[in-house]
Amino acid sequence: MAVTSSDTHFLDIPDVVLTIIFSLVADTRTRNAMSLVCLKWHLLERSTRKSLTLRGNVRDLFLLPTCFRAVTDLDLSLLSPWGHPLLDSFPNPLLLAQFLRHAFPSVVSLTVYVRNPSTLHLLAPQWPDLRHIKLIRWHQRLPTLPLGIEFVALFEHCRMLSSLDVSHFHCWTEDLPPAIQAYPMLAASLSQLNILKHSSVEGFKSHELLAITASCPNLRELLATCIFDHRFVGFVSDETLLALASNCPSLSLLHLVDATSLSNVRPDLNDDGYTSEDASISRSILCDVFAGLPLLEVLVLDVCHNVRDAWPALELLNSKCPRLKSLKLGQFHGICSGVDSRPDGIALCHGLESLSIKNSADLTDNSLEAISLGCPKLSKFEVLGCKKISAKGIRKLTHVLRNTLVDVKISSCKNLNVVSLLQTMEPIRDRIERLHIDCVWKNADNSVKQTASSNGETRLKKKNKSRDNSFCSRTWSKLQHLSLWIAVGDCSGERRPCTGSLGLRYLARYPSLSRMLLDCSGVIGYGLTAPPGYPDLSLWERFFLYGIENLNLNELNYWPAQDMDVNQRSLFLPAAALLAQCGSLRKLFIHGTANEHFMMFLLRIPTLRDVQLREDYYPAPENDMCTEMRAESCRRFEDALKSINRHIPD
Amino acid sequence: MGYNLLEALNVQIVGSGDRYLVLAHGLGTDQSVWQRILPLFTPSYRIILYDLVCAGSVNPDYFDFTRYTTLDPYVDDLLNILKSLGVDSCAYVGHSVSAMIGILASIRRPQLFSKLILIGASPRFLNDEDYHGGFEQGEIEKVFSAMEANYEAWVNGFAPLAVGADVPTAVREFSRTLFNMRPDISLFVSRTVFNSDLRGVLGLVRVPCCVIQTARDVSVPASVAEYLRSHLGGRTTVEILRTEGHLPHLTVPALLSQVLRRALSR
Numbered sequence: 001m002a003v004t005s006s007d008t009h010f011l012d013i014p015d016v017v018l019t020i021i022f023s024l025v026a027d028t029r030t031r032n033a034m035s036l037v038c039l040k041w042h043l044l045e046r047s048t049r050k051s052l053t054l055r056g057n058v059r060d061l062f063l064l065p066t067c068f069r070a071v072t073d074l075d076l077s078l079l080s081p082w083g084h085p086l087l088d089s090f091p092n093p094l095l096l097a098q099f100l101r102h103a104f105p106s107v108v109s110l111t112v113y114v115r116n117p118s119t120l121h122l123l124a125p126q127w128p129d130l131r132h133i134k135l136i137r138w139h140q141r142l143p144t145l146p147l148g149i150e151f152v153a154l155f156e157h158c159r160m161l162s163s164l165d166v167s168h169f170h171c172w173t174e175d176l177p178p179a180i181q182a183y184p185m186l187a188a189s190l191s192q193l194n195i196l197k198h199s200s201v202e203g204f205k206s207h208e209l210l211a212i213t214a215s216c217p218n219l220r221e222l223l224a225t226c227i228f229d230h231r232f233v234g235f236v237s238d239e240t241l242l243a244l245a246s247n248c249p250s251l252s253l254l255h256l257v258d259a260t261s262l263s264n265v266r267p268d269l270n271d272d273g274y275t276s277e278d279a280s281i282s283r284s285i286l287c288d289v290f291a292g293l294p295l296l297e298v299l300v301l302d303v304c305h306n307v308r309d310a311w312p313a314l315e316l317l318n319s320k321c322p323r324l325k326s327l328k329l330g331q332f333h334g335i336c337s338g339v340d341s342r343p344d345g346i347a348l349c350h351g352l353e354s355l356s357i358k359n360s361a362d363l364t365d366n367s368l369e370a371i372s373l374g375c376p377k378l379s380k381f382e383v384l385g386c387k388k389i390s391a392k393g394i395r396k397l398t399h400v401l402r403n404t405l406v407d408v409k410i411s412s413c414k415n416l417n418v419v420s421l422l423q424t425m426e427p428i429r430d431r432i433e434r435l436h437i438d439c440v441w442k443n444a445d446n447s448v449k450q451t452a453s454s455n456g457e458t459r460l461k462k463k464n465k466s467r468d469n470s471f472c473s474r475t476w477s478k479l480q481h482l483s484l485w486i487a488v489g490d491c492s493g494e495r496r497p498c499t500g501s502l503g504l505r506y507l508a509r510y511p512s513l514s515r516m517l518l519d520c521s522g523v524i525g526y527g528l529t530a531p532p533g534y535p536d537l538s539l540w541e542r543f544f545l546y547g548i549e550n551l552n553l554n555e556l557n558y559w560p561a562q563d564m565d566v567n568q569r570s571l572f573l574p575a576a577a578l579l580a581q582c583g584s585l586r587k588l589f590i591h592g593t594a595n596e597h598f599m600m601f602l603l604r605i606p607t608l609r610d611v612q613l614r615e616d617y618y619p620a621p622e623n624d625m626c627t628e629m630r631a632e633s634c635r636r637f638e639d640a641l642k643s644i645n646r647h648i649p650d
Numbered sequence: 651m652g653y654n655l656l657e658a659l660n661v662q663i664v665g666s667g668d669r670y671l672v673l674a675h676g677l678g679t680d681q682s683v684w685q686r687i688l689p690l691f692t693p694s695y696r697i698i699l700y701d702l703v704c705a706g707s708v709n710p711d712y713f714d715f716t717r718y719t720t721l722d723p724y725v726d727d728l729l730n731i732l733k734s735l736g737v738d739s740c741a742y743v744g745h746s747v748s749a750m751i752g753i754l755a756s757i758r759r760p761q762l763f764s765k766l767i768l769i770g771a772s773p774r775f776l777n778d779e780d781y782h783g784g785f786e787q788g789e790i791e792k793v794f795s796a797m798e799a800n801y802e803a804w805v806n807g808f809a810p811l812a813v814g815a816d817v818p819t820a821v822r823e824f825s826r827t828l829f830n831m832r833p834d835i836s837l838f839v840s841r842t843v844f845n846s847d848l849r850g851v852l853g854l855v856r857v858p859c860c861v862i863q864t865a866r867d868v869s870v871p872a873s874v875a876e877y878l879r880s881h882l883g884g885r886t887t888v889e890i891l892r893t894e895g896h897l898p899h900l901t902v903p904a905l906l907s908q909v910l911r912r913a914l915s916r
Contacts (some may be wrong), residue, residue: 253735529901538813566900577809595706597832
């Protein structure tokens with residue numbers, strides 16, 4: 001038997017090489033395991049950990065570990081209690097801010113929840129070399145603050161900033177332009193700006209956009225919400241677009257999204273798929289805009305108002321923006337006729353790798369065919385709200401693109417139902433990695449699940465390794481991420497959801513399903529205040545969550561249903577009770593509130609180690625009198641979670 | 651007691667004014683139910699808010715099952731809070747069970763309360779021979795069996811799933827709030843509340859009262875408001891809100907605030 005003469009061990013590898021190997025490992029749990037092997041590995045792991053999210057109660061900040069000095073990307077936004085002003089509860093906040101700096105001297109990228117300006121006044125001076133910052137606030141901006149004061153606090157101390165993300169930061173649109181204009185050197189070196197505001201329904205007005213872009217000529221990435229409806233002051237017109245292109249010619253990524261697109265409501269279109277108003281954008285101007293942005297690689301124009309006969313501009317896109325790889329268009333019509341199976345319009349953009357078409361009223365199966373022939377590199381394809389396409393067209397597309405497509409999303413297309421959709425996925429079943437479909441059962445030969453009626457919707461997203469389809473028996477071997485939209489019907493009178501439930505227990509047949517995002521926030525109802533004859537949300541909780549204990553979930557993000565009357569998204573008894581039955585949960589994040597009695601139910605889960613209530617919707621409930629926001633309740637719960645009496649098996 | 655009462659029951663004082671106003675919530679809710687009413691009164695009153703010991707927002711460890719067997723210990727808590735805060739005189743607004751607590755408190759300390767405002771109040775929930783409290787025996791039994799089922803499940807490690815919608819329609823709206831607490835506490839407190847009968851002591855109240863009732867609160871019939879008016883010992887008025895439901899401070903805060911303001915000024 002041959003024996004290797006040199007018993008080379010992993011640790012004989014030179015340190016330099018080991019360091020590189022370690023730095024390539026991204027998964028946190030793996031890294032934690034690596035750091036336990038021996039002292040050398042511990043030191044190596046710590047010295048190569050670049051990214052860290054701090055969890056834990058801010059009150060314990062003095063226990064902060066100081067071994068992570070190599071961290072360059074720090075996330076402070078998830079400290080408990082979530083959403084509270086960061087250092088306000090301390091008598092000497094400056095000391096703690098300095099301690100943070102001492103623990104993390106190399107930070108160049110920061111994510112932080114800014115409840116009020118004091119946080120920035122304390123933290124910004126600690127890291128003057130900051131390059132990237134993401135500000136988060138779901139609570140309302142205090143109306144008494146002077147305009148732009150928070151941005152000024154930031155810009156004053158962090159002059160090297162090149163990337164600013166306020167997409168989840170509630171502030172007024174008027175806050176940013178004056179601050180940007182007050183720091184021209186910083187503005188001139190800004191290369192990434194994300195002002196696509198998810199945290200409110202306001203869009204930037206045209207003059208604000210132009211003021212910002214005029215000060216930031218070197219922007220390479222810009223994402224912004226704006227107003228395309230010409231009936232509103234400050235709407236985006238042809239002039240705006242032209243000026244924007246000329247202000248920032250180096251843009252490689254541009255997202256312009258109408259503010260109404262971000263509200264979670266399904267589009268309200270007339271029967272033909274057109275909005276009542278057209279956008280004030282002419283296609284010839286679009287041609288000029290594209291000509292002005294030759295470096296464009298990613299373009300999103302989610303207009304929400306009709307842009308008709310767009311094909312000439314789109315054909316030009318191919319030659320004017322040769323680097324374009326990813327395109328999303330909302331409410332563009334006439335983008336591709338597909339007549340005579342010849343590629344035209346958007347199908348001429350043969351370099352596209354990702355294409356998303358939303359609410360295109362005249363998109364037909366011929367268009368889909370033309371696109372599939374004209375864009376052979378497409379790996380990601382999305383189609384939403386297109387009423388004229390059918391399963392035949394999708395099938396053609398998946399067939400032609402069967403060697404490249406890995407990510408498909410099909411939603412709100414009324415001619416499609418689940419059964420036919422799944423059949424259209426046949427050609428790519430073995431290679432598709434991410435899939436979203438709407439579970440619409442009408443016109444389908446339904447033999448599997450029944451859904452009851454309610455006027456809401458739920459979105460169930462999950463991660464999965466393999467899916468054994470109940471209609472056909474082949475496996476989806478590469479599917480990692482599956483997202484389903486399930487309409488739960490219509491709730492009037494005394495009808496209760498049927499006890500069969502959402503079918504969560506069917507998911508038990510996928511034992512490797514470990515992470516789930518269950519978003520029931522589309523369901524609107526009444527919590528405590530239901531008028532007679534209206535079912536309350538606690539009844540619906542029983543329906544949504546029944547069966548969840550049969551799944552082997554490690555991690556769950558749950559968005560409870562909403563009582564919009566009182567702006568409450570809360571757990572009631574059935575939710576707390578059913579969630580507490582999920583014996584394998586390690587992490588649970590509830591995007592809403594829960595009272596202390598119900599939070600304590602969760603301690604029954606033996607493996608639970610990380611729980612947080614994150615009211616990350618706008619407007620986040622303000623009032624500290626609300627039980628769920630109380631720092632004391634949070635502290636008691638977290639102490640109980642961490643207590644040594646709880647023996648966590650792993 | 652062994653704990654600080656003011657902290658345990660989350661006592662807060664907000665607002666500025668020279669008069670005190672206590673806002674006391676009902677079962678299954680907590681002081682946050684008043685948040686839409688508050689802004690209208692903070693300019694003119696120092697408002698005292700607290701949570702009942704059974705509220706979902708209070709550490710359940712503080713609920714002493716041997717102590718809170720009747721409504722009197724709840725009255726003790728209220729009076730102790732006011733004493734700790736040094737309050738000599740205040741107006742009191744109580745919803746549902748807190749209305750009962752307010753009545754008992756003012757009998758014990760007549761000088762303390764300048765006015766009692768009782769929202770969704772009833773001296774006794776169970777119907778009697780000549781008295782219509784709103785709940786039939788059979789309906790109460792359904793409520794209790796739902797609570798008992800929850801308790802059994804909870805104690806044995808199963809999921810308590812009975813909710814307000816599982817009780818008879820007539821008493822659903824009131825009962826819904828009862829399920830917003832831990833199952834053992836809900837069961838215990840519900841028994842306390844349904845066993846209470848204040849009819850005999852109403853006459854001992856000397857303080858002026860205002861009884862606020864919604865036009866249609868199925869489990870607190872209109873006749874109860876009239877009963878209170880005729881049996882409460884002090885000068886009593888009745889205001890009917892032109893709306894439905896058991897939680898007007900949540901559903902119609904503006905309307906309720908108007909009525910409250912009127913009642914407080916008289």
